[in-house]
Amino acid sequence: MTVWRERQSLILASQSAVRKSLLANAGIAVETIPADIDERAIQQNSGLKDPGEIAALLACEKATFISAKYPDRYVVGADQTLALGDQLFSKPADRAAAAAQITTLSGQTHALHSAVSVVKDGVTLFSHVSVARMTMRALTGSEIAAYVDEAGDAVTASVGAYQLERTGVHLFDRIEGDHFTILGLPLLPLLAFLRSRNLLAV
Numbered sequence: 497m498t499v500w501r502e503r504q505s506l507i508l509a510s511q512s513a514v515r516k517s518l519l520a521n522a523g524i525a526v527e528t529i530p531a532d533i534d535e536r537a538i539q540q541n542s543g544l545k546d547p548g549e550i551a552a553l554l555a556c557e558k559a560t561f562i563s564a565k566y567p568d569r570y571v572v573g574a575d576q577t578l579a580l581g582d583q584l585f586s587k588p589a590d591r592a593a594a595a596a597q598i599t600t601l602s603g604q605t606h607a608l609h610s611a612v613s614v615v616k617d618g619v620t621l622f623s624h625v626s627v628a629r630m631t632m633r634a635l636t637g638s639e640i641a642a643y644v645d646e647a648g649d650a651v652t653a654s655v656g657a658y659q660l661e662r663t664g665v666h667l668f669d670r671i672e673g674d675h676f677t678i679l680g681l682p683l684l685p686l687l688a689f690l691r692s693r694n695l696l697a698v
């Protein structure tokens with residue numbers, strides 16, 4: 497059963513398995529076509545410093561890039577940034593970089609900005625950014641090493657070096673914000689927009 501009313505499926509311009517699963521589990525017919533854009537170059541050329549604005553720009557760029565190749569299709573783009581004060585983090589390159597990043601985040605509260613855009617025929621129909629605040633436990637070196645060993649290479653798959661719904665949950669004392677925002681997709685605002693366009697059956 498699908499709740500998606502369009503004849504053609506929704507396109508998710510993302511390689512993110514968890515973003516796809518969030519949409520598919522909501523009963524939406526979705527296909528993934530990752531956008532091959534240079535995120536770091538776009539970010540640098542924009543001159544933007546605000547983590548929410550950076551996420552919004554990149555989400556829109558991904559959706560627009562794919563929309564140009566798929567006329568008459570609804571395309572969703574998403575992006576997530578992590579900020580500790582003025583410091584922005586990217587996905588750690590390897591386990592050692594993940595351990596160093598977690599050491600920096602330990603005992604502090606960082607912000608995850610997750611942005612989503614919907615583009616059709618090159619027109620941005622919807623754009624939204626949600627924020628979650630993540631308070632990490634004060635972790636010892638051996639606790640961080642044990643976490644990285646347990647989480648494995650998955651630590652390089654997300655900007656925070658954690659998957660909250662898996663081992664990452666052990667890193668936190670407190671979480672403020674919605675679960676989907678933390679996983680990288682402001683799902684509820686996206687569904688509200690799609691519903692407002694009469695694209696959902698529920």
Ligand SMILES: Nc1nc2c(ncn2[C@@H]2O[C@H](COP(=O)(O)OP(=O)(O)OP(=O)(O)O)[C@@H](O)[C@H]2O)c(=O)[nH]1
Binds near residue numbers: 515574575
């Ligand atoms: N499973 C899981 N994934 C997370 C979590 N937090 C962040 N992520 C993922 O980390 C990635 C954030 O990096 P992005 O650059 O936004 O997206 P990406 O994975 O590179 O994919 P693109 O959309 O193709 O750029 C996304 O795939 C998020 O879904 C989490 O707690 N759990």
